[in-house]
Amino acid sequence: MIVVAKRIHQISEYFFSEKMKEIQTLENKGIDIINLGIGNPDILPPYGVIPKMKKASEIKNANTYQSYIGIESLRKSIADWYGNTYKVYVDYQKEVLPLMGSKEGIMDISLSYLNKGNQVLIPNPGYPIYSSISKLLESEVIYYDLYDREDWCPNIKLLENKNLSKVKIMWINYPHMPTGATITFEKLEEIVVFAKKNRILLVHDNPYSLILNNNKRPLSIFNIKGSKDIALELNSLSKSYNMAGWRIGMIIGKHEYIKNILKVKSLINSGMYYPIQIGAIEAMNQNSEWFKKLNLEYLKRKKIILEICDRLYLKYRRKSSGIFVWAKILDLEQNDRKWSDKILKNYHIFITPGSIFGNNGKGYVRLSMCCPVKTLEKAKNRIFS
Known part of the structure; x- marks a missing residue:
């Protein structure tokens, strides 16, 4: 056996x-x-997306391997989408990595930055995949408690009292899954300051910000000044454009982080099917x-x-x-x-x-x-x- x-x-x-x-x-x-x-x-998905994909599927070389970093027009569309949606500047040549769904990104980030014995801060309640992947990599999961009475946001004062010397990554996710809680700019800023102070890679998983969001405008981690130094953001078109089965996601972050994650991604899978990339571009061109x-x-x-x-x-x-x-x-x-x-x-x-x-x-x-x-x-x- x-x-x-x-x-x-x-x-x-x-x-x-x-x-x-x-x-x-x-x-x-x-x-x-x-x-x-x-x-x-x-x-x-939005009207026009599927016809564009059908047309793209007939182009010569559409069925060949695609670039690991996606076609340039997709990365540019993602950067423009971030600018229009979150009012965040993103360098499409250095700070964008398309993914086959954001779940892939959780694995890629973890493989890139976690060693055996490192600790990971994970919300409780939270998306179970954060824990599963951390455990697969033999890292130690440290749950931080979220409560209804605290609007399902982390209590940074309590976290400051912990021994954080082995913590490598902290996962956050707002609007929060499963509770649907949103986060204020001030609270997000507090978390960024905490991560900077303790030299923790902060990863914001952000796929729900455009659905029934009660904030005046959707928030990105990069709305916080200086956050690119210690943060990454995962996003996806699954919920915002109804493309869950198409597996279209992205990591946004500093070039140094993206470069390291690409090393892992390029060993695990190939590039995204060309027509899907064209469909994603068309989706992100939709207006409000x-x-x-x-x-x-x-x-x-x-x-x-x-x-x-x-x-x-x-x-x-x-x-x-x-x-x-x-x-x-x-x-x-x-x-x-x-x-x-x-x-x-x-x-x-x-x-x-x-x-x-x-x-x-x-x-x-x-x-x-x-x-x-x-x-x-x-x-x-x-x-x-």
């Missing part, structure tokens, strides 16, 4: 990978499951009307999701951002995983238990808005308050 690497024992299969198999089994039995668990956008229309649709969906929460006796923040609603189970004795299983069994609706995002998610659940209004109404009507 071939023995697996020890590092495999540090991780488990991604929760959603396992859960989707369970749901598939139920659907194979003829049960109609409504999936409110996953943030998988169902709306089409695209987001007005998209957010109006999500507002309609959110209204029904909140009505579902009311019927299930869940407490929520009405002004959350992003494509999810984070809600608290009012029955304090309820285990969120058992509650989720009960809803699946009784109503054939899947809702994500909050504890998969960390122990500070216990007693909470997360509902996705990635279903048409008719489907959400159907889900609501299955539940009797």
Whole structure:
């Protein structure tokens, strides 16, 4: 028998990978499951994107290997998009690295900067992949607590009291997944100062800033003066332009950081399919009307999701951002995983238990808005308050 690497024992299969198999089994039995668990956008990308891709697919050499750093026009479009969206200057020749989804970026950054025994600051609750990849690389995960009473933002004063000598990377993510909390400019500035003082590479994962964002304008980590010295930002077109399956992401940061990450990326995969790059350029050329229309649709969906929460006796923040609603189970004795299983069994609706995002998610659940209004109404009507 071939023995697996020890590092495999540090991780488990991604929760959603396992859960989707369970749901598939139920659907194979003829049960109609409504999936409110996953943030998988169902709306089409902007009009014009797919025709551009089709045309690009017929160009000579479209099917050949592409540059590891993406075509120049894609990098320039990303830099222009950052300038228009976040009012941040980005050098497209040195400070942009296109990715096949931002999840790839989490791995590339971690491989580039983490050694065995390094420590990583990871939010609790937070995106589970930060922890999984850190553990795969035999780094030590140090969770920092996020609480509703503190608007799901890190308490920097508490972090300052820790021994930070082995901390190499700190992950932050706003608007926050899973809670939908936003962050103020002042709080983001405080985190940057903390990272600089303690010589920690700060990585801001920023894919939700254009969906129902309650800030006056979307924030980038690079809105903070001097942040490029110690920060990287991940972004993606998955949620903002409904291209999740196309795997289009990016890392923005100082040339020195990008150059190191490219060393890793170039060994793991090749460049992005040419027509997808052309589609991404077309998407980022959309004006603000695209987001007005998209957010109006999500507002309609959110209204029904909140009505579902009311019927299930869940407490929520009405002004959350992003494509999810984070809600608290009012029955304090309820285990969120058992509650989720009960809803699946009784109503054939899947809702994500909050504890998969960390122990500070216990007693909470997360509902996705990635279903048409008719489907959400159907889900609501299955539940009797």
